[in-house]
Amino acid sequence: xxxxxxxxxxxxxxxxxxxxxxxxxxxxxxxxxxxxxxxxxxxxxxxxxxxxxxxxxxxxxxxxxxxxxxxxxxxxxxxxxxxxxxxxxxxxxxxxxxxxxxxxxxxxxxxxxxxxxxxxxxxxxxxxxxxxxxxxxxxxxxxxxxxxxxxxxxxxxxxxxxxxxxxxxxxxxxxxxxxxxxxxxxxxxxxxxxxxxxxxxxxxxxxxxxxxxxxxxxxxxxxxxxxxxxxxxxxxxxxxxxxxxxxxxxxxxxxxxxxxxxxxxxxxxxxxx
Numbered sequence: 001x002x003x004x005x006x007x008x009x010x011x012x013x014x015x016x017x018x019x020x021x022x023x024x025x026x027x028x029x030x031x032x033x034x035x036x037x038x039x040x041x042x043x044x045x046x047x048x049x050x051x052x053x054x055x056x057x058x059x060x061x062x063x064x065x066x067x068x069x070x071x072x073x074x075x076x077x078x079x080x081x082x083x084x085x086x087x088x089x090x091x092x093x094x095x096x097x098x099x100x101x102x103x104x105x106x107x108x109x110x111x112x113x114x115x116x117x118x119x120x121x122x123x124x125x126x127x128x129x130x131x132x133x134x135x136x137x138x139x140x141x142x143x144x145x146x147x148x149x150x151x152x153x154x155x156x157x158x159x160x161x162x163x164x165x166x167x168x169x170x171x172x173x174x175x176x177x178x179x180x181x182x183x184x185x186x187x188x189x190x191x192x193x194x195x196x197x198x199x200x201x202x203x204x205x206x207x208x209x210x211x212x213x214x215x216x217x218x219x220x221x222x223x224x225x226x227x228x229x230x231x232x233x234x235x236x237x238x239x240x241x242x243x244x245x246x247x248x249x250x251x252x253x254x255x256x257x258x259x260x261x262x263x264x265x266x267x268x269x270x271x272x273x
Contacts, residue, residue, distance in 0.1 A: 010034055017055055021064060025076040034058045037123050039116070039246025040066075042094060044108040046171070047150050049094055052109075056120075058127050061100075081128040082137040086121055093149060101143035103192040108146060116246055123248060142192045145176040158183040158202055172202035 013035045018028050037056040042049045043063070053073050055062040060080055064073040079102050087099040094110035096117040111117040131137050148157070150169050155162040157177040163169050170184050171177070173193060179202045186206035187198035 014057075017062070020053075020071065020073045021076045022072065022074070024074060025064075026078060028057070028060075028062065028078075030059075032058075033060075035249065036127055037120075037246060037248045039120070040112075041120070042110040044094060044097070044110070044149060046147060049110070054109075054120075056123055056127060059131055061124065080137075081124070081131050083140040084124065084128060085140065085143055086124060088121060093152070099146060101146075103140055103142055104144055105193075106144045106146040111246075119246065119248065144190075144193055145174070147171045147176045148178045150178065153178040156180040156183055158204060170200060172205055173199040174201045174205040177202060 011029065014029050014033065017035065017038075018025060034057060035055060036058055039054055041052055041054050041063075043052045051066055052063045053066055058081075060078050061084060062076065062078050064077065065075045066072075067074055079100075083102050085101040087101065089097055089099055089108070091097060092108070094108060096112070096114050097108045097110040098117060098121060099106060099108055109120075111120055132139055148171070153163075153169075156167075156179050158179050159182065161167065161180060163178075163180065167180050169178050170181060172179055172184055173190055174188070184200050184202045186201050186203060188201045188206055189196065190199055190201075193199060
């Protein structure tokens with residue numbers, strides 16, 4: 001009886017997550033899939049940090065943009081847990097940050113506290129480990145590099161000429177560096193990101209002289225870095241204020257911590273903006 005109650009509650013929770021993404025979201029219900037946790041994190045975007053709603057299932061990680069706080073979401077992204085590699089990092093532009101690597105895209109996320117950061121890392125690692133133990137899933141071995149944020153460099157990280165309104169920033173898809181158009185006119189297929197599409201790469205990567213690096217020297221980009229970091233930290237704090245703790249499923253008890261934090265619309269009222 002307890003298992004039947006849990007299965008029904010889990011089904012309703014997953015259905016509520018589906019509803020929150022509206023018609024643009026992909027179906028999430030699947031036999032054996034369990035919603036393990038949910039919360040709000042800050043994702044480092046190309047131009048600035050952005051708040052994201054994040055859902056951890058026992059086999060996938062789902063995140064999206066927030067339209068209406070705690071109700072409507074968009075831009076749903078689904079990442080299989082076997083394709084994820086986590087890297088705990090020191091605080092940088094964002095506090096309490098860590099790196100999520102995937103074959104197609106790697107990015108930094110930040111939690112509102114160190115304790116929540118550790119909870120997210122531990123829960124993701126635990127779900128991923130359990131998934132791989134079954135033997136039917138193989139861990140990923142090739143991961144995309146993380147992009148250097150736009151505000152982290154005021155000049156091209158190859159030719160060192162300053163960026164201007166006409167000399168714009170671009171990202172090399174292979175090394176993640178910020179480069180100008182003159183230094184990134186080449187295109188190449190990077191199969192783990194896209195099987196056939198040719199992507200922008202810098203001249204050095206195209207020449208074969210640049211390998212993927214887990215940690216990188218970001219070039220001479222210190223000018224205005226402190227001001228940018230301070231501004232981002234203030235904005236990050238504002239985005240996190242007033243938002244409740246992440247909710248986690250206690251697998252031993254079959255109960256949720258902080259349940260009731262999220263209010264989802266009913267299926268009949270799907271009218272996302």
